[in-house]
Amino acid sequence: MNQAAGQIWVQALQLQGAPAAPLDGLRFAVKNNIAVAGCSSGCGNPHWASSAPMELDHAPVVQRLLCAGASCSGTTWMDEFAFGLAGENPWGGSPINPTVEGGIVGGSSSGSAAAVAAGWVPAALGTDTGGSVRVPASWCGLWGWRPSHGLVPSSGVVPLAPSLDVVGLLCSRARVLEQMAAVMAGGFSPARPVRRLLVIPELWTLLDADAAPVLQALQAFLADQLGLELCSLPLSALGLANSDALLNGFCALQWAEIEIALAAIPPDLPVGPNLRANRGLVAERDRSHLPGAQRLRQRLSSALAEELVDAFLLQPVTPGIAPQRGSLALDRQRCRVIPRCLTLNALAGLAGVPEVVMPLAELGGAPLALGLLASRGQDAALLQAAVALEQCG
Amino acid sequence: MNQAAGQIWVQALQLQGAPAAPLDGLRFAVKNNIAVAGCSSGCGNPHWASSAPMELDHAPVVQRLLCAGASCSGTTWMDEFAFGLAGENPWGGSPINPTVEGGIVGGSSSGSAAAVAAGWVPAALGTDTGGSVRVPASWCGLWGWRPSHGLVPSSGVVPLAPSLDVVGLLCSRARVLEQMAAVMAGGFSPARPVRRLLVIPELWTLLDADAAPVLQALQAFLADQLGLELCSLPLSALGLANSDALLNGFCALQWAEIEIALAAIPPDLPVGPNLRANRGLVAERDRSHLPGAQRLRQRLSSALAEELVDAFLLQPVTPGIAPQRGSLALDRQRCRVIPRCLTLNALAGLAGVPEVVMPLAELGGAPLALGLLASRGQDAALLQAAVALEQCG
Numbered sequence: 001m002n003q004a005a006g007q008i009w010v011q012a013l014q015l016q017g018a019p020a021a022p023l024d025g026l027r028f029a030v031k032n033n034i035a036v037a038g039c040s041s042g043c044g045n046p047h048w049a050s051s052a053p054m055e056l057d058h059a060p061v062v063q064r065l066l067c068a069g070a071s072c073s074g075t076t077w078m079d080e081f082a083f084g085l086a087g088e089n090p091w092g093g094s095p096i097n098p099t100v101e102g103g104i105v106g107g108s109s110s111g112s113a114a115a116v117a118a119g120w121v122p123a124a125l126g127t128d129t130g131g132s133v134r135v136p137a138s139w140c141g142l143w144g145w146r147p148s149h150g151l152v153p154s155s156g157v158v159p160l161a162p163s164l165d166v167v168g169l170l171c172s173r174a175r176v177l178e179q180m181a182a183v184m185a186g187g188f189s190p191a192r193p194v195r196r197l198l199v200i201p202e203l204w205t206l207l208d209a210d211a212a213p214v215l216q217a218l219q220a221f222l223a224d225q226l227g228l229e230l231c232s233l234p235l236s237a238l239g240l241a242n243s244d245a246l247l248n249g250f251c252a253l254q255w256a257e258i259e260i261a262l263a264a265i266p267p268d269l270p271v272g273p274n275l276r277a278n279r280g281l282v283a284e285r286d287r288s289h290l291p292g293a294q295r296l297r298q299r300l301s302s303a304l305a306e307e308l309v310d311a312f313l314l315q316p317v318t319p320g321i322a323p324q325r326g327s328l329a330l331d332r333q334r335c336r337v338i339p340r341c342l343t344l345n346a347l348a349g350l351a352g353v354p355e356v357v358m359p360l361a362e363l364g365g366a367p368l369a370l371g372l373l374a375s376r377g378q379d380a381a382l383l384q385a386a387v388a389l390e391q392c393g
Numbered sequence: 394m395n396q397a398a399g400q401i402w403v404q405a406l407q408l409q410g411a412p413a414a415p416l417d418g419l420r421f422a423v424k425n426n427i428a429v430a431g432c433s434s435g436c437g438n439p440h441w442a443s444s445a446p447m448e449l450d451h452a453p454v455v456q457r458l459l460c461a462g463a464s465c466s467g468t469t470w471m472d473e474f475a476f477g478l479a480g481e482n483p484w485g486g487s488p489i490n491p492t493v494e495g496g497i498v499g500g501s502s503s504g505s506a507a508a509v510a511a512g513w514v515p516a517a518l519g520t521d522t523g524g525s526v527r528v529p530a531s532w533c534g535l536w537g538w539r540p541s542h543g544l545v546p547s548s549g550v551v552p553l554a555p556s557l558d559v560v561g562l563l564c565s566r567a568r569v570l571e572q573m574a575a576v577m578a579g580g581f582s583p584a585r586p587v588r589r590l591l592v593i594p595e596l597w598t599l600l601d602a603d604a605a606p607v608l609q610a611l612q613a614f615l616a617d618q619l620g621l622e623l624c625s626l627p628l629s630a631l632g633l634a635n636s637d638a639l640l641n642g643f644c645a646l647q648w649a650e651i652e653i654a655l656a657a658i659p660p661d662l663p664v665g666p667n668l669r670a671n672r673g674l675v676a677e678r679d680r681s682h683l684p685g686a687q688r689l690r691q692r693l694s695s696a697l698a699e700e701l702v703d704a705f706l707l708q709p710v711t712p713g714i715a716p717q718r719g720s721l722a723l724d725r726q727r728c729r730v731i732p733r734c735l736t737l738n739a740l741a742g743l744a745g746v747p748e749v750v751m752p753l754a755e756l757g758g759a760p761l762a763l764g765l766l767a768s769r770g771q772d773a774a775l776l777q778a779a780v781a782l783e784q785c786g
Contacts, residue, residue, distance in 0.1 A: 060582055150543075153578075186580045189453055
């Protein structure tokens with residue numbers, strides 16, 4: 001199975017779910033930073049994997065899915081220690097994007113995304129700090145769910161930046177996403193009525209030139225399908241001068257927390273170039289930006305909460321289709337694909353609100369997605385909307 | 394209500410739960426760092442409260458209890474920004490311990506503990522980073538639950554040290570604790586059989602001289618009641634040289650995360666002396682201790698997980714009964730009540746495992762408690778044991 005699926009699986013398993021339970025017959029994969037009993041949480045680094053203890057208990061989120069009848073098919077490769085949105089792993093764990101010739105999968109939940117996109121499983125667990133479920137969902141044409149922060153149990157999951165980390169889900173079908181999400185969360189708050197569909201124009205300017213018209217054309221269509229009034233929301237209404245302020249605030253917070261997570265990795269552990277570079281970024285980060293970032297987060301969260309009382313927010317998840325493999329190394333200054341992804345994914349992270357990725361378009365045969373956000377705890381409303389759009393699409 | 398209950402309530406409310414649901418008729422209070430729609434999350438600081446936005450949504454954990462039929466009676470005072478285990482608030486929000494003449498309540502979930510102990514409500518939500526649910530439960534003679542880390546939704550809760558923070562519960566009855574806990578968590582993993590009851594002798598040496606014999610006498614009794622074999626576990630088996638190593642590891646991690654939370658408090662906000670002192674501690678902390686603390690946490694977590702596969706762990710929660718009001722100011726060097734509390738409460742925090750506080754003894758009429766710990770996700774087993782002990786006691 002490992003060979004044929006192309007660096008998707010760390011370990012193939014057959015953990016049978018409870019018989020005659022609602023998710024009976026459904027199989028799922030698990031990113032290798034989420035505890036599965038009998039496996040080590042290798043986090044995409046084989047040296048770490050061989051020194052880490054074997055997990056004795058499933059993470060509660062895995063246990064919930066098994067108790068609900070779903071079966072676990074294995075653990076999946078990921079970007080090393082969940083650093084990165086590319087899905088390229090220096091230890092031979094880079095999966096292939098089955099939907100875009102020569103394209104990257106996206107990460108850091110790369111193996112989980114590839115396992116679903118290749119048809120091995122209908123669903124896979126990932127983790128998402130700055131886009132690690134949403135970006136690969138977008139590039140692989142999958143439905144993806146980033147839950148309200150703290151809603152799905154993070155117990156037994158290796159932390160990266162705890163105030164931003166969530167366990168999320170990638171699925172080939174929105175209906176399956178909704179079913180499994182309810183089990184993962186242990187139930188949802190009741191869905192509130194929604195009247196408006198917001199778009200933040202500045203964030204749509206981050207799209208690639210070829211993707212922009214395709215996705216922009218969907219705004220009115222989706223508002224119509226959902227029966228919502230399309231409304232424009234300037235970034236300034238969230239207390240943000242521009243999209244760079246959003247990115248910088250996110251990065252200041254993320255790096256402050258990542259510094260703590262990095263201290264858990266032994267300094268003599270062999271690691272790849274990306275992780276080495278990130279260690280450098282952490283070491284040289286300017287701590288003086290943190291208070292400003294915290295205040296930005298507070299302003300943004302409460303302003304967004306007010307806007308989302310009767311609304312969803314629609315926005316891009318990635319600037320466009322999956323980039324070609326190996327193209328990102330020289331990209332930091334040029335196309336800025338990764339910084340644009342981080343910017344587009346920062347709002348849900350900073351505000352702790354849920355986001356669903358919807359693979360509703362394509363460009364030259366490659367998938368393109370949009371993200372739909374709701375207020376904190378309104379995951380059920382969001383997932384219902386996704387199912388409605390899958391049915392009408 | 395505010396007057397009569399003596400600085401317990403920030404705001405009295407009457408939020409009716411869903412009718413004819415399982416928790417119908419049960420009332421609960423909410424610590425004022427957990428979102429209740431229509432209130433501001435004032436975190437025990439009136440200046441912060443007046444500048445913070447009104448919450449528009451309940452935290453999902455509050456919403457779950459309301460949907461299950463319980464009603465919310467109000468928000469409660471707390472140690473300022475959840476700093477402190479004493480329950481003494483500089484802004485007039487120090488509740489009175491109704492069970493110990495002249496004694497402090499303990500904190501930081503002080504108002505929640507006092508509301509239950511005074512009989513205003515049968516249950517109250519608190520938060521616990523280093524003992525903020527467990528210490529006041531112990532000093533007020535309440536049943537307390539610190540969940541497995543990440544099991545109860547932390548969404549809508551003001552963070553302090555996210556890798557340690559949990560939302561917990563204080564109740565006058567173990568049976569109510571069990572009922573509400575299941576709702577808060579959205580369901581539990583199945584309980585595994587348990588064979589042994591572990592005690593770590595070094596931690597029992599932290600008890601006050603008068604409390605030690607009372608609590609030690611319970612070891613064999615409780616093992617017998619639960620049908621478990623009493624076994625000794627040295628701290629060295631968890632990779633710890635002594636109890637100071639446990640305390641130091643906990644503090645290094647806690648302060649690293651608290652530094653980030655503190656950056657969210659505007660520097661010009663008026664704050665009390667305790668918070669000012671803690672700001673100083675954070676500013677002067679030695680960052681070089683963090684990698685060692687992270688490795689201690691990893692060692693300890695995996696060693697404890699192995700021990701708890703077939704066992705509970707029994708240990709003190711506080712050194713003894715509630716100290717007198719005002720006695721802690723001079724205490725840091727002398728009796729070291731707070732450092733001993735932190736040490737006793739560090740294991741569950743560092744390992745992310747659940748702990749139940751059981752008010753099973755008393756000393757001169759004042760309550761004394763013991764804590765029971767289980768492996769990650771085994772909250773159901775722990776709560777069942779608490780109910781069994783309540784019934785036999």
